[in-house]
Amino acid sequence: MPVLLKFSREIVKMSTKRIIKTNKAPMPIAPYNQAVVLDNTIYVSGCLGIDKDTMKLVEGGAAEECRQALRNLGHILEAADSKYENVVKTTVFLNDIADFQAVNEVYKEFFCKDFPARSAFQVGKLPMNASVEIEVVAAAGKLKVICCH
Numbered sequence: 001m002p003v004l005l006k007f008s009r010e011i012v013k014m015s016t017k018r019i020i021k022t023n024k025a026p027m028p029i030a031p032y033n034q035a036v037v038l039d040n041t042i043y044v045s046g047c048l049g050i051d052k053d054t055m056k057l058v059e060g061g062a063a064e065e066c067r068q069a070l071r072n073l074g075h076i077l078e079a080a081d082s083k084y085e086n087v088v089k090t091t092v093f094l095n096d097i098a099d100f101q102a103v104n105e106v107y108k109e110f111f112c113k114d115f116p117a118r119s120a121f122q123v124g125k126l127p128m129n130a131s132v133e134i135e136v137v138a139a140a141g142k143l144k145v146i147c148c149h
Contacts, residue, residue, distance in 0.1 A: 049067070
């Protein structure tokens with residue numbers, strides 16, 4: 001929660017930045033954090049379908065990599081006091097857009113109602129020659145969902 005401080009007739013809003021690290025998900029493969037929380041917003045770095053014990057991509061192609069990436073995201077969200085239901089935006093990066101439908105089928109296993117906003121792109125190449133990478137933005141703590149249909 002932001003803290004308000006008063007300095008000589010000015011009110012300055014102070015934000016809180018928290019770094020998230022959990023050993024339940026793979027450690028970053030480059031200079032970045034698994035997630036950063038700013039006030040109540042969680043920014044989760046792109047996750048690959050890496051097995052945390054071997055630090056290698058899981059076998060089975062885009063669908064299995066997507067499933068593992070989303071499991072890794074779940075562990076990071078949990079460490080940040082959040083869950084899949086609190087995700088408000090996902091970005092999916094695909095090595096091959098032909099994997100779009102297979103990834104969507106797995107995606108629905110983790111996000112089954114009140115889907116977050118989402119973008120999906122085919123990119124030139126992903127780290128470790130991965131088929132899929134997923135990043136999310138989520139809310140920390142409790143979240144009230146209001147649907148306007």
